[in-house]
Amino acid sequence: MSEAKVIRQVETHCREQGLRLTPTRRRILEMVLEAEGPIKAYDLLDQLRDEQPKAAPPTVYRALEFLLENHFIHRLETLNAFVSCFHPEDQHQGQFLICEKCQAVTEIHDHSIEAMLAKAAADQGFEPARQVLEIYGCCGKCRDQ
Numbered sequence: 739m740s741e742a743k744v745i746r747q748v749e750t751h752c753r754e755q756g757l758r759l760t761p762t763r764r765r766i767l768e769m770v771l772e773a774e775g776p777i778k779a780y781d782l783l784d785q786l787r788d789e790q791p792k793a794a795p796p797t798v799y800r801a802l803e804f805l806l807e808n809h810f811i812h813r814l815e816t817l818n819a820f821v822s823c824f825h826p827e828d829q830h831q832g833q834f835l836i837c838e839k840c841q842a843v844t845e846i847h848d849h850s851i852e853a854m855l856a857k858a859a860a861d862q863g864f865e866p867a868r869q870v871l872e873i874y875g876c877c878g879k880c881r882d883q
């Protein structure tokens with residue numbers, strides 16, 4: 739799915755659900771989508787300040803919170819960075835393959851993994867708040883080199 743298409747889907751979703759996609763929230767989403775790889779909050783703030791010199795950290799954090807809550811982006815916990823999600827129509831947790839050589843991140847979108855982990859947690863009487871599965875290694879491209 740292209741970036742423009744993701745934005746359009748997010749816009750439609752927000753309209754249908756009555757969510758407020760403010761210009762700043764939309765802009766932050768665009769920046770995460772346009773980033774080559776995982777992007778950190780302060781890099782987003784830097785970029786935003788090029789356009790809105792008065793932008794403060796809470797502006798960025800609040801926008802990120804909104805985008806996370808609605809599953810429009812994902813947070814990689816270990817890297818403390820954000821990645822875009824190309825399946826905004828489908829609420830899901832993320833599973834990610836992260837290349838330690840080139841930092842490429844690939845999202846696996848597999849509901850059976852989610853269901854399996856949710857069941858394993860439930861079996862322990864545990865109620866998960868969020869679930870981010872990060873798998874580190876070497877991507878196909880790097881392995882070919």
Ligand SMILES: [Zn+2]
Pocket residue numbers: 812822823824825830831832845
């Ligand atoms: Zn996703």
Ligand SMILES: [Zn+2]
Pocket residue numbers: 837838839840841842876877878879880881
């Ligand atoms: Zn790689």
